[in-house]
Amino acid sequence: MTTKISFQQTSCAFLVNGADFLAVDRVDLDIADREVVTVVGPSGCGKSTLLNMAAGLVNPTGGQVYVDGVPVREPGPERGVIFQQYALFPWLTVRSNVEFGLTLQRGVSRAERRRRAQHFIDLVGLTDFADALPKTLSGGMRQRCAIARAYAVNPSILLMDEPFGALDALTRVQMQDQLLRAWSAEQRTIMFITHDVDEAVYLANRVVVMAARPGRIKEIIPVELPYPRTEAHRLSPEFTEIRNRVWHAVYHQALEEDRAT
């Protein structure tokens, strides 16, 4: 399998209160083409920073991130990002939000833009809300609109930063299933940040567990469950076992940190 995203000795330090804070410390991680990798860890473990470096929104202070073998310098439409806070443009309708990225691409006609936006609006189930403003949508619908907007520019990579974190449990499960359905149809590479262990295991081919201070990879746990995944997988003993392993890795480390402070 070819490598899609490659972190090579990637570090990122911020200046916090005049002191260097090492958010990510020499991370090595290869994500294969069309793989779903989830990243879990306590808050402050640098998982969002890791994703932002792949997105090109934050530059590494050491090492490099490669996408298709090319070092990442800035954001690009081949890497779609879905933010936890939805980040819809509130002055645009659902349709205009979804069309935003397409209007920036050369050679896409108006009609083609319309057609593609409509396709993704239908896909995420917002057909009846295409001309609504974001303020009239519920949290789940806003996130679906954000997903449609990211899909519309046809990125080969989706970088998702706790996208379902603000949703209620049922909506979240629906969104997970929808994400996996869309993924199996279009086969993109997905890097997905979450703090929900169940979600991490349900979606992933591999779960990356991170540790904090400094942010680093603690363990990579493979999820050997076949796709497409269903509710039955969620209830299977294999799922529970992997879930416990991930939970253990996250929890243990939280305990260690407590002891350290």
Place this chain on the structure above:
Amino acid sequence: MTSTIPVRGAPPGATAPPGRSRAGRRPNRTSLRMLGLNAVAVAIGLAVWAGLARAGVEGLPGPLAVADRGWDLIESGTLLEDTAASLRRVFIGFLLGSLLAVPVGFLMGWYVTARGLIEPYVQFFRTIPPLAIIPLAIVLLGIGETPKIFVITLAAFLSSVISTFQGVVSVDKTLINAARVLGAGDGVTFRRVVVPASSPFILVGMRIGLGSAWATLVAAELIAAQQGVGYRMQQAQLYYDLPTIFVGLITIGVLGLIMDRILLLVERRLTRWQERR
């Protein structure tokens, strides 16, 4: 629970709250009640005024005397000419001030260098009342229309530049990032994200600017004006002509209110997308 959950279509309770958006547009019972109360308040105010005048407060004209004088001034065309002259000054000053404030505010918000260079001047001149600029304006610009419009422009500019700057600075960083990851460069991000996102601030700034422009008018018309509501009041003061002063005050108040409401309507229309709490 089944293994597949229907996701298409809206979940219950996800639709727009009916009525809430409509209530803002059409007068409902509450706003009618408010209007009624407003009218009652005006009537009471007029009654108190009439009462005070009748009770013989030294030199105070009653509402009828003022209305009479108002009618005279309308009939002779004086009020219309004065109003036109004043409105012209306010509009030119306000327009120039806002047109200048928006790009300067954007520059200050977008480029740290511009902010460092411009901010000391804005903050300094903001502390000087426009009235205090008038002597300087007369000496430098003479006694024509220029110094009046200059002072009004300055007042409008200073009020809205800060607001525009604040608007640009407070644009949600995630929105800018969202545009960038969709492939937007600096120019597109600025035009299609920063400008609309800060428009509510700009419009509030313009409203404040219009208020300051209007408030500076009378002071500006102190500068040897030949016409204008402020000038007419100055003249009336010389002759102890209280009714004319009242007509001037009421004209300024009513026109200011009308202009503010018009801008408020424009603001509501342009920022309908905002979530109001």
